[in-house]
Structure formats: C-alpha cells, structure tokens
Amino acid sequence: MTSTTPSRSGSPSTFCPHDPAEMLALARLMLQDVPRDSLMLIGHRGRREVIVSARIDLVDTLDDPEGTGMDRLLWSLRDNGCDGAFGLVLLGDGEAPIVDDPITHAPEAAAPDGGVRAPEGPVGPVPTPDDGVLGGHALVEEAGLAAAARVHMAALAQVPEPFDVPTVWVVSGGRAREVLADPVDGVVGEIDLAVGPLVALADLDTTRVMAQAVTRGDPIPRADGAARQRLRDRVRRALSCQPPQPLPPVEQCWDRARAAIAVLGANGRSEEQLMTACEHLAELWWSLSDPEAPDLLLRRLMSGRSTGRPVAVAGTGKALTRRPSRSIRPGGEWFRALEAMVRAVDPADLGEVPVEVGTGWVESAAVLAMLEWWNHRFHRCHELVTQVLAVDPLHPLALCLAQLTAVQIAPPWTPEGRAVRRRGDSR
Structure with a gap:
C-alpha cells in the first residue's frame, strides 16, 4: 500500500x-x-x-x-x-x-x-x-x-x-x-x-x-515503545468501563476524551485520575455507538474549531477541497489525540468488551481513516480501513475509503493549493 x-x-x-x-x-x-x-x-x-x-x-x-x-x-x-x-x-x-x-x-x-x-x-x-x-x-x-x-x-x-x-x-x-x-x-x-x-x-x-x-515548534515523532505499551495497558481498562447514563453530547465527549488520552499517556498520575480518564474515554466510544454521532464528530473535526458549529452536511464536500486545518493535520493536537485513542486498542480485544464500545472504536477508527485520506496518507488510511472492515465488513465509510485508496484517488488539494492532476490529464 x-x-x-x-x-x-x-x-x-x-x-x-x-x-x-x-x-x-x-x-x-x-x-x-x-x-x-x-x-x-x-x-x-x-x-x-x-x-x-x-x-x-x-x-x-x-x-x-x-x-x-x-x-x-x-x-x-x-x-x-x-x-x-x-x-x-x-x-x-x-x-x-x-x-x-x-x-x-x-x-x-x-x-x-x-x-x-x-x-x-x-x-x-x-x-x-x-x-x-x-x-x-x-x-x-x-x-x-x-x-x-x-x-x-x-x-x-x-x-x-x-x-x-x-x-x-x-x-x-x-x-x-x-x-x-x-x-x-x-x-x-x-x-x-x-x-x-x-x-x-x-x-x-x-x-x-x-x-x-x-x-x-514542529512536533517530533519518537519511537518510544515503553510509552506506547503503558498507554495501551491503561486504555485496555477503559474498554471495560461503563460510563454513567445519560451520556453528554458527542462534542462534549470528544473534548473530555482528548484530555483523558493525555492523562492516560502521562507519568505520575494518581489511580483516581487514571480511572476518571478511562471513564471519559469510554464515554466517547459509547456515544459513537449512536448512528448519528460519528457523522457529527467528523463534521466537528472538519471544522477545526473547538467552539462554534461543525461543518454543515452540505459543506463537507467543499471542505474536502481545502487543506485540513492545522489541528487535524498529522502532528496537530486533535489528530494526535484521535490517533492515540484508536491505535492504543488492539482490535482483537474488542470481542471481550460491550458491543457499544466495539462499535464506538470502529467508528472512531473510520473517522481517523477519513482524516488520513484527507491528509494524503493513503498507507495509514488503508491500514485503518482494513482493521475496520475486519470487524464490520459492511461499514459504509470504510468501504468508500477502501475504493479511494485502492485506485489512489486523492483529495483535490496539493501543498500549493492547486487542483490535483491525474495521469493522462492535459498539462
């Protein structure tokens, strides 16, 4: 890939x-x-x-x-x-x-x-x-x-x-x-x-x-195996959490989960802090099991704003013609948070957790795959799509992204802001 x-x-x-x-x-x-x-x-x-x-x-x-x-x-x-x-x-x-x-x-x-x-x-x-x-x-x-x-x-x-x-x-x-x-x-x-x-x-x-x-001031990627394993061990606890009902709106769950993943990845946190972080991360997965929530989260991420309205349904196509906002580019704050939430979970563990949690993780992985494609990271998109389809073979967004990555259809923007040209187009 x-x-x-x-x-x-x-x-x-x-x-x-x-x-x-x-x-x-x-x-x-x-x-x-x-x-x-x-x-x-x-x-x-x-x-x-x-x-x-x-x-x-x-x-x-x-x-x-x-x-x-x-x-x-x-x-x-x-x-x-x-x-x-x-x-x-x-x-x-x-x-x-x-x-x-x-x-x-x-x-x-x-x-x-x-x-x-x-x-x-x-x-x-x-x-x-x-x-x-x-x-x-x-x-x-x-x-x-x-x-x-x-x-x-x-x-x-x-x-x-x-x-x-x-x-x-x-x-x-x-x-x-x-x-x-x-x-x-x-x-x-x-x-x-x-x-x-x-x-x-x-x-x-x-x-x-x-x-x-x-x-x-660019973020520096590191190959830190110990830190990744610590995060995975802690996130595994979140998979079995059942948060209090009723759940907050998905936008609020997203804000809490972003703070939670930072706590779970840090050293020196108390057991109470870790437990609260696990509950907040679980909240996001449970909320994403609502059929309307994944679309709302994706449109919130596409807006790149922590306040205000998400991108309107009718505006999503136009948004994809532009370069993603800084927070949802690789290395951006929102991108790194969602990536950590998704990649800290082994899909093989989903068979032992509540159905709502498994569904929520699948939806968060599909949203991350969409951001990977939007950022021209087809390899990472393909990896995530493969994981999603292994759990839900009929997932509509994953099936769409699988087709896009298979034939290397890229978002219509480049670093210079020009339309992407395809082989065989007039030059």
Whole structure:
C-alpha cells in the first residue's frame, strides 16, 4: 500500500540528501510517524525544493515484479509537481538493531569495487531467511538493495523522460549504504548499480532538519515503545468501563476524551485520575455507538474549531477541497489525540468488551481513516480501513475509503493549493 504526504512546513532551509540521517529525519517529520519496513521517496523539484513524501510497504515493492506499483508511485509524485525524488529504504525503523544484523554483510552480487549490475528486466528473487517471512527482523540487506534497484530502474524507464532519482539509501540498525545507478549504454532495461560503503547513522537529534523543526515548534515523532505499551495497558481498562447514563453530547465527549488520552499517556498520575480518564474515554466510544454521532464528530473535526458549529452536511464536500486545518493535520493536537485513542486498542480485544464500545472504536477508527485520506496518507488510511472492515465488513465509510485508496484517488488539494492532476490529464 502507498501513501503520499505533503510537506508540512515547506522545504527545509538546509537539507543534505547525501546524509542518510538527514533523509530519515526529514521522512519522519513529513510523515509525523516512525515508518518501518518501507520504501520512502522524498519528492523534489530541481533537487532544491522538497514538495511531498511517498511511502510504500517494502513487501509490496518486492512482490511487484512488473514494477506497476512503483511506476504508479512515481507518477503520483509527478502529479504533485515533482521532477525527481530522493530514496530511502528502511529495514525496521532504520535505527533499532535487527536480529543477525544482516546489513553488515556485503551482498553476494557485489563486485570487488562495489559495483553491481542489475539483470535486464525486473529484479529477480530476493534471498530471505529460512522461514520465508519478509518483515520486521526477517528483512535482510539484499531485500533493501533489490528495492533500491527497482526504484532506479523504474525512474530511468519513465517516459517521456526519466524521473530524477540521484540516490537511494538502504538503512538498517543504525547504519546505511548509498545505492547509485546509471543506464548501461546500448542495453535497454539494464542498469549499473554502485553500492557505497557502510556508514554509521548519525543521531537524528543532531541533524539540521531536526534543529529546524525544533526552531519552528514542529512536533517530533519518537519511537518510544515503553510509552506506547503503558498507554495501551491503561486504555485496555477503559474498554471495560461503563460510563454513567445519560451520556453528554458527542462534542462534549470528544473534548473530555482528548484530555483523558493525555492523562492516560502521562507519568505520575494518581489511580483516581487514571480511572476518571478511562471513564471519559469510554464515554466517547459509547456515544459513537449512536448512528448519528460519528457523522457529527467528523463534521466537528472538519471544522477545526473547538467552539462554534461543525461543518454543515452540505459543506463537507467543499471542505474536502481545502487543506485540513492545522489541528487535524498529522502532528496537530486533535489528530494526535484521535490517533492515540484508536491505535492504543488492539482490535482483537474488542470481542471481550460491550458491543457499544466495539462499535464506538470502529467508528472512531473510520473517522481517523477519513482524516488520513484527507491528509494524503493513503498507507495509514488503508491500514485503518482494513482493521475496520475486519470487524464490520459492511461499514459504509470504510468501504468508500477502501475504493479511494485502492485506485489512489486523492483529495483535490496539493501543498500549493492547486487542483490535483491525474495521469493522462492535459498539462
């Protein structure tokens, strides 16, 4: 599954694509997430202006021998005004150690001088561990190099002119290799790959990109496993709470739940505070089991205002033609709160909770999926839609979003505010 994410704050004033740490830091900031096992493309214009990032699961890249998904991804970058991209292949999250540390081993296909010649046509089978599983710790460097080769091959094959991909970094376990490519003269569909030496990944907090983000006050995504687990453990208690009846209006439940999720994710809270937060979070899920409540919550979020009226039903279509308000963009206060509420729940636990709670979580996940799509984050939208449909196969909003993401139909806005152009449109 693929997704594209517009630059939140425009191009960084200083960005070095030849430093893998700078690349990874920028990718995280643009996504407002910590991507794993992914191919990232950071779209540029003239190698000077960063416009949009795109992500595709690494497994999808390797399971696509014809390269159709890669070609579609490059065209989506063109449609967003890019004439090239910098590539980043992540094994794991790029920083955490990977079992057996496969990136320290040079690929068997490498020549003594570091050059690798890719075969004509699609890249062949990729070596995988004995269990055949490709994902997480089972990913190996050869898979990353194969993905990098496919990026270069697809970029050079673009018509009417090649897509400018100067470099692709393969990053794993805090180390990286640069992969460059040139077409082979007189041989169609064949490229020469140059695989660079292994280099250490600098601390992301020391990068210029991160320093600029801190100066601007941008939220910094962190891979904090302990904090996530603490939140999940506490939210699991909320699943079994039955709040007092009657429930407040869904807008009031949303305000209480936003404050509650912050309490549940914090250290040093008393048992009474945690219990109250669990009740307020449960209130939102119970209220969303009312058939009219999810639409009202979505329209409230679309307004981007904590006071005043939500977006009118007749105005929702027009609202989607504009960039979302800051609070419901990735990293925004409302977006982060709803994301924490949804992602702290394991859908497998819903079978043991009241039906109203399960229904409420499904509706909140569908609303978050809608915001992900509106923000051009098709990959995250697809993940959520898959979870929703696993619980409710006939959920109307999830079915609609599944169709939109399957054919990469994007909201009609871009970072520059221009209408999105589709492949085949007149230019």
